[in-house]
Amino acid sequence: MTGGASLGRNTRAVALGVAVLLGPCQAFAQRVQRDTSIEDLPRPGYEPRTIRAGSFVLMPQVEAGARLDNNILATQSNRRSDVIFLLNPSIEARQDSASAKFRAKAYGGLSRYARTSRENTTEFGASVDYSRAFGSRQSLGTLLSFDRTFERRSDPEAEFARNRRPALINVAAAELEYRYDGPRVGVTANVAATKLDYLPFEDADRDMVTYRASVKGQIRLSERISVFVQPYVARRNPRVKIDRTGVDRTATTYGGLAGVSLAFADRLRGDLGIGVFRSNPGDISLDAFTGIAANGRLTWRPRTRTAISMDVFRGDVATVRIGAIGRIDARSSIRIDQEARHNLILHGMLGLRDIHYRGDFDQDERYVTAEAGARYLLNRHVSVEAIANYSQRTTPDNFNEFRRWQGFLKLILIY
Template sequence: MAIFGASASQAQDVRRGASPRDLPRLGYERRPIRLGPTNVRIDLDLSALYDTNVYATLRNRTDDIVVYAQPKVQIDWQGANAQIHGEVYAQTRRFVDLTRENATSFGAATSTRLALSRAHNLSTELRYDRTIESRGDPEARASALQRPRKIDVLAGELNYGLRGSRIGLDLTGGVQKSNYLDPNEKDRDFAMFRGSARTIWRPAAPLALFVEAYVNRRNFRTAIDISGINRDATTYGLLAGVSREVTGRLTGRIGAGAFRFDPDDSQLDRYSGLAFSGDITWTPRPRTMMTAQFFRGDVATARIGATGRTDTRIAWTLQQEVRHNLLLIGRAGWTRTQYRGIGADRLSTASAGVEVEYLVNRRFSLFTGVDYGRRTSNDPLEEFSRARLQVGVRAGF
């Protein structure tokens, strides 16, 4: 898998706001398999990665080389008033020395968008993922002597949108179920239910103002976890902000507000905090794109001794066409995880990386990338740093 998994989709016309990867380039245009109104794309990434700190530890670091293979099939169908997208993927990794870390993840997803009328639309999404827990996850419990945890995640979402000349409305409902396959981790299994309502007002194009209210409900599989705590909880939130909804140099939305964490267990304290969420894309030139993403809010936790968790995340991505067949992707990010409860650990993770891709022809490309990450904490045992270097080949049909 590439360090930064860039999309392989291809646009049919030059337009500001499109990713430089998606813009047409003579002799390198992606040609999907066409079956009437259906497009089929088949991708395969093969790569080798050198990891300087596989187990994400402060001391006694262990390095290794990992070989990745990642096939993916995408199907798109478009009718007069409907669009359907489906995809299946897999990723297998094999370590040269640390064979206990070998793992395979896979998944499938489908999404539908239906235009009920000019002002009304309905969209759905359903996906299943078999994921592998990262060794650097602050929630991870598995030791280096155990295999990394496998997690089944099933999620679905339904959205209704109303677009008037001045007023808009978005109603969204979703559910996600996470299941850790290791029986020793069953207290981390949970189902999350989410609902949100967003009202949009457009005083003057292209800017719009919005207010969004949301509620998250988390029900854990076990009545109490290994700490003797009932983790079931409800989080309420309210955001207000601004968005720019038309294609142009600057698009996206950003909102800020507050959230309220309301646990079922009387041992846990209720908590209120600052919340914000947003993403902004700036396209100063057709072949240059920069994206910034922001988030702060309540996050599920089953960490021993913790009564709650708040995450703050900031990420920045640059996509640049250096030459007609040479693409560059740069990325930087910062995450702060604040636990509440015994210990009240604070973790800050900073990362940066770059990837270069050379398009050999419309079917094949070569890529190389490097990234570096470092985590600091008030608990020295939680700290680590690591670098990764990756080279590989991509094929697309």
């Protein structure tokens, strides 16, 4: 991805925080090569410059802006609004050869509230991604990352008092992936581990290490259509085996997906798999659970400068909520990206999410999210972006419901 688009996506990914990293344990974090996004399409005269340092290409970037939030504490009553000032620097280094690719990224993120200073946060992180091809059909890749993030008040797992500062979290991840792309048969094997460390002492029993492994076997029926099967396993080991409610939250999830992959040139690409999972809790007093699993993403390009993306997911995911021994997520979303002019990019998104907790904390949470935004490139060095976002959570417990909207205005500086 280009420097001009990378930080925006990086900061949005980190803004999802723990929800992403605790999310689909069976999503196996595969580093699938996506089609070129609308933001990254060639735009003569607007290409960001790069810095050469020997064989490396460096791409520095800075985002500065403000966010207006009408419900910063994500509460149903006594809403509090504020303006948050943002500063997000980043740098990416690349090195490519005929058989190897290297990526290294580092970023920082400062959020400062105009009136509610206890909500101020500082984030940072770095990642290294290396892949190497062996011949024309085999490759091996590895990814290492570290993020200092925090628990958002709107996160499904958030459970802290209004007068308490957001909990800081260290997230470390490692991944190894092997790929074989034969003329008719393909195999992808992936192993990964994620360590979640809440820094506050009172949250020690929410710390967790998750291990994941999967093997995907694929057969090409034609140049455009393939079918696949993908068994997987995930193991969750909490740092404190018995949490403050007396429950052993150790668990192992087994599952498998079967589905189809489509590659109709640039028009329709992606894959969709459906299967089952079985979650086996470590606590002998708890029952195992079997459910439907689904995972997929399809992108339709009716025109070169238009992309419509659809995502679906359902499965058993990790949870650090006290009193819950499991969590089933069901998510779906649709997003439209459109280049209205060569230097004006628009997007819109609608997402639905249902979360069901199992255990002593047994309830459903439902989310609706809508977003619209525009990015205008002034030149190859400067662009501005405006985003409006609405989110809503409904629960059987009205105290945990909230509605809020946010408005973002950002200035993006690219070397």
